[in-house]
Amino acid sequence: MLPIYYINLASRPDRRQFMEEQFARLGLTATRIEALTPSDLSESDVAAYCDPLKPNYMSPNMFSCAMSHERVWQTMLAAGESQVLILEDDAELSSLLPHFLEAAGNFSEELIRIETTGARTRVYLAHEVTQKGLSVRRFRSTPMGSAGYVLRRSAAEKLLGHPRLRTLAIDLAMYSPFEEPGALLTRSLVDPALCRQLGTQREGQSEVGRSNIDTKQVLPRKYADLHPVKNAVARMRRKLRTGLRNAVDHVREQRNGLNSKHVDFAP
Template structure:
């Protein structure tokens, strides 16, 4: 079975206990990955990627998220595993997960998203269905969230340190079908989904990461240029999406991927 890594902050022992308890109840062993915090980010990286004086930038917590996932990928490579399941520490996982993990390595994909957020996703017809009953589909949307996915080792080697992961949030970089590195990845998702983030009402679901609203200095100093850049990006995305919708017509359907309940 594939190794399982979960990302956890040292100040959240409650989430550590939650993850290890729920996985152990399914007979699954897991390995904790210490999350990268804002304080861990070097000044050099902060100046390069988190500089709000630039037209686009990452907030430190966003870069920390990416670096945390890269730690998990590197652990997989260091252990010589061909693939691994990566989870965040607020992921509720389905009872179908153990059976699916027995099948995951054989699936022809770089990245297998097992998460659902309840949002609409443009998906292709079912590509395969294993004995677990879990199907996989290609998808053409950019879903939010990186609470759970299987990643192959070769994909991890290409992704670690990729510039695209320093310019956009982790999920936007991995799942965007139009820009690198997502464009070069063969990405599928499970149907039904095998994990979802805990609701804020659950103790372990409570987040203590401050959603910092860092003022965008470039927007304040160069309001006209910023407005023009935003309009250009909006128009580019609109034209690109329209062309893609026409090219993919008849091949895709919009679905909300359900979570596999007990």
């Protein structure tokens, strides 16, 4: 069985209890990793990466989230782990997760996404199927969310300290098939998925799903306000470039079995 790490804020004991109850119910054990907050960031990092006067910047919340995942990667490397499961503390887990963890060592991918948001994802035909009918598919999208993934040591070494983790949200950096560091990794996902963030399901079920991000603390996009035309032109160019690249790639990869489908959550 793979080692399990989960990221949790000290200020959210409700989420810690939520995760520990799930682990107990599934017969799993996990190691808690203290999440970083914006107050843990150095002044130099905030100045370099969280300055809203720059055209590209990260909010302190987004940056501290990425650094929390880096803390887990550092921990797994220091412990000499070859492959681990990494979870955020608002992940609802499927009852099929223990079965998959027993088989995960048989898969060669450096990164296996076990999460879904329910959105359509560009995937290839399944190349591995477990005894419980879980498909492991290579994918070509950049899905949102970093609540659950299996990571090999080689991937942690490629991800740790990568410059794009200082300019992009962690999911965009890890899962991009076109740009580093995601493009450096062999990546697959589990279908149906084995976890989903509480925020992606029905509202009002539990306070555990309440976000810890205070919207009042989100920095305004000062660069966009100061340079509206320049910012709008840059955004349009990025959208056109990305849209054209994705369209050409999708047509080209269809001959290799690429198709678009909803990845559901395994009950």
